[in-house]
Amino acid sequence: MVAQRTREVEISGIRKMFEAAPPNSINLGLGEPDFDPAPEVIEALCTAVRSGKNHYGPSAGIPELRDKIAERYRELDPGTLRENVIVTAGGSEGLMTAALALYDPGTEVLVPNPGFVLYAPHAKLAGAVPVPYSLYPAQKYIPDFDELERLVSPRTRAIVVNSPSNPTGAVFPRSVVDRIVAFADRHNLTIVSDEVYEDIVYGTTATSFWGRSDRVVIANSFSKTLAMTGWRLGFLVAPKSYAAALNKIHYHILACPSTPVQVAVLAGIGNGSSSFQAMLKEFKARRELVTRLLGKMPGLSLVPPQGAFYAFPHFDWHRSSAEVAHALLARGVITTPGDAFGSLGASHLRISFAASQKAIRDGLKILQTYADEVAK
């Protein structure tokens, strides 16, 4: 018999759509850059493997990489050291590690609704209760602080935040970050800030939560910025008072992160920026394209994404988001039903623009035809 906890979580709706899709479907579903890592990073991986960097390393990551990450975060908090950094198997493992290290059974965790698919299940797997806080298009998917005050209870342990957001594309202005920090401090909450899209922004900058509170854990990843979702590398940045506990859980999940991948990423952090700039430029062009094409569709409205690579249009077609996504899938385009991200994702579709401009044009043509039909 399998454990009860396996019944409390599901495979995400993103994966389900992907796995149900016929071959040759246009993929506007998955959130991964359709780029390769920079050539020098690929080369560094090959060299690392050939030169024998194929063995276990320290649980929290190789010191050189931890130092490099700490150096970057010193801009936000001059006291940041290697000891504050734990290298993880992507943001996903970092988030799971944070949940198991921070949430006690029976405590409550505020999670965004709509929000990324891991936060609520991770809280449940830790035995905690996810308490969704609402993000509405009319407020540009910024939290409502009156609602947060109503939701917080003596059992609340943490708040999970994600800016730039998957799926909404919202980027919290600095003033909102300040208010979240003040709210968390007032209620003794730990902030778990998922910043995996921090560098993927359009005409704005994302404000990190690091250095703003003594109780904040940053989850970050190389998956998106270095276009290496399959390499599985990310990191946590945490106050020293949390780092030992996080590292203990991380050790029990993973033993240690991949040694050759860490060596290769070290090369990428220093040299990968021109590849990143080229990728960002292309994402900007795609964002314009998606925003323009969605803007023409009847019954559909969009808060233009300020970050990440998703458009999250709201529709008023009196159909469920699963119905719409399945109808589109039958016509050859994969999207993600908005309610895969929580109840307030209903009447939304998530359209990933981590796909070529041709795929976006072809996929959104199908959506346009569908929108014209249902609007009649």
Ligand SMILES: Cc1ncc(COP(=O)(O)O)c(C=O)c1O
């Ligand atoms: C908001 C957010 N956080 C975390 C992750 C996990 O990324 P990874 O485990 O590839 O680093 C993703 C991936 O889609 C994401 O969108």
